[in-house]
Amino acid sequence: MEFESARKLCLIAVDELVLKHTRLLYERYMENERQLEALIDRKLREEETRDGMEEVINEDTEDQGLNSENLDNTNESILLRHRLDVSQSVQDTVGLLEAGDSIKMSTSSGGAFLRPPGRVSCAGVYGAGSGFCRVGDTMVMCFCSGNGDDIVKMALASHISDRLARIVNEEWTELGPTLVDIVQERSTICQLQAVDENLNSIVYVGVVAVVKQHNKLRVVYCHSTETFYFGFRGQTGTEIVLSKHNKPGTFVFGEYRA
Structure with a gap:
């Protein structure tokens, strides 16, 4: 006792x-x-x-x-x-993805601002900051940013890639809400470190995923962070997304054809 x-x-x-x-x-x-x-x-x-x-x-x-x-x-x-x-x-995540004949992915975390000595960021952990999954003719590539320790605990990028690759079908269904559901469901498996101004635990992440199916690309994102910026270039042209959000812990989402 x-x-x-x-x-x-x-x-x-x-x-x-x-x-x-x-x-x-x-x-x-x-x-x-x-x-x-x-x-x-x-x-x-x-x-x-x-x-x-x-x-x-x-x-x-x-x-x-x-x-x-x-x-x-x-x-x-x-x-x-x-x-x-x-x-x-600027102390943010930077990533680059090329979905052509071959897949190229690279990401880095936002410097040493939130990194105590000896800490490995989510970008340095396979399946946490970036993830890839292929099921049949469907490929999903994913980047995550936000609270790195929570992202590592959830192995978030690989989990999202795996889930999306298994649920995408021929129809053009809206993936934004599905992406949010996947993140929120995954967040229940661990004790989150991210907190709001009242010290309440929150999911504090930004996610962008590229779904490639039969040479067609879909770019879907969601974030519960204050800002989430990314851009892409595809058959429909170049798009730059500057998303801002004033309620950390709750999600906004969107989707594009590329």
Whole structure:
């Protein structure tokens, strides 16, 4: 009995430490998002101001002794610094998938921002951050982003690929709701680490899957994160999806023909 009581106390203490650490990481992530949005807004306002100044300067270039070449060089320098500033602030997953005669997939996690020493991200675990499954003439490729530890526990990408490959049929059924159901059902197999601002456990992931069947491609996505950005190019052209969501833990979804 004493051993069991001590064991329970240890588990409670560990849970409290994990909860505090997760809350700290969540607050740091949200602060990083706010700083990035503020930076982009400030740069856009600066560019609008420069555009207005350029119009005034162009009306009176002779009196001011300025030329357009110097102005262009200045703008190019400012835009270069802008790109560098943003790239140094972004801590998101980056992935690339090519579904041609052969399948090529690659993904990486969002830097070291949420990575304690020794931690392996979901991108480094087979079947977690990326997954592939083929059933007959149907192939499914999947990328996942979000809370990496939860994604690893769920082996999410491989599970989604396997489930979608087995349920897709000849009819063009809407896969968005199905994708959400698969993720939510899978999330019940483990204790989630992701929490909302009230410390309630939530599913915090973004998923994009490509379904290839008889040389036809379908791109389906869902996410419960604040943002989820991706793009693709297929027979119908190029599409860039910039999806935002203000209720983390609940899902939005969509689907495209490629």
